[in-house]
Amino acid sequence: MLHLTSYSGGTDYDVVVVGGGPAGLTVAINHAGLFGHKVLNVENEAPGGAAGTAVNVIDNHFGFPDGIAAGELAQRGLRQALNMEVEWLPACRAESLSTLKELDAGDGQPPLRRLRVAACHDDGRSVELSAAAVVLAGGVAACRQGGKHKRDYEGRGVYDMALPADA
Known part of the structure; x- marks a missing residue:
């Protein structure tokens, strides 16, 4: 196991953050670090969200006036x-x-409210979480060009995006 992430198996948290991209990471870090809250991040893809697998430079994130590679920001x-x-x-x-x-x-x-988040693992196992606060940081999805037969070529080495080196 690489131990890139940790999960105690707990179900009760101060804050549950849904989404592990730059916004979700920022919320999780602030609540855990500044306030000492017990924080759980629920992420369907990879930590870092879309930024975790992107190759572009992010130039609109606080603290990086000259930009930073998306993958490096995620890491x-x-x-x-x-x-x-x-x-x-x-x-x-x-x-x-x-x-x-x-x-x-x-x-x-x-009254103080406790919130319930029902989640499902990729393998079908379900988990029920409770928290005082839930932050939804769903992120973004890339816009695709589309086309009549686009689905026929997905996953077969045909891409509909350009890399900086392609320019």
């Missing part, structure tokens, strides 16, 4: 999240969000 974010003890539930898709229960906060304060 740095993952390393920082792991340093902050953010847990990861990889290869898992969040499927529903609901209110689990309300707790009396006392002193005339509004």
Whole structure:
């Protein structure tokens, strides 16, 4: 096992972040590092989201005025999240969000809510999580050109994007 991510098998967290791209990583790092929250990141693809497998330069992310390679940003974010003890539930898709229960906060304060996230692993196993807060950071999907017979060629070495070296 590479131990690129860690998951304790727990089900109760302060914050559950759905999505492990730059936005999700930022939220997870801030909540774990600044506030000491117990944070779980649910990610269906790879840590770093689309940035984790992209080859482009990201030039609109805070702290990198000259840009940074997307993969490097994803790796740095993952390393920082792991340093902050953010847990990861990889290869898992969040499927529903609901209110689990309300707790009396006392002193005339509004009730505290616990939220329930139902998720499913790629192999079909389900997991139920609870959290005080859930952040949805679903990310982006690349726009594809399409075409009448596009599906016939997917996964067969035909690509509909250009790399910087192709220019």
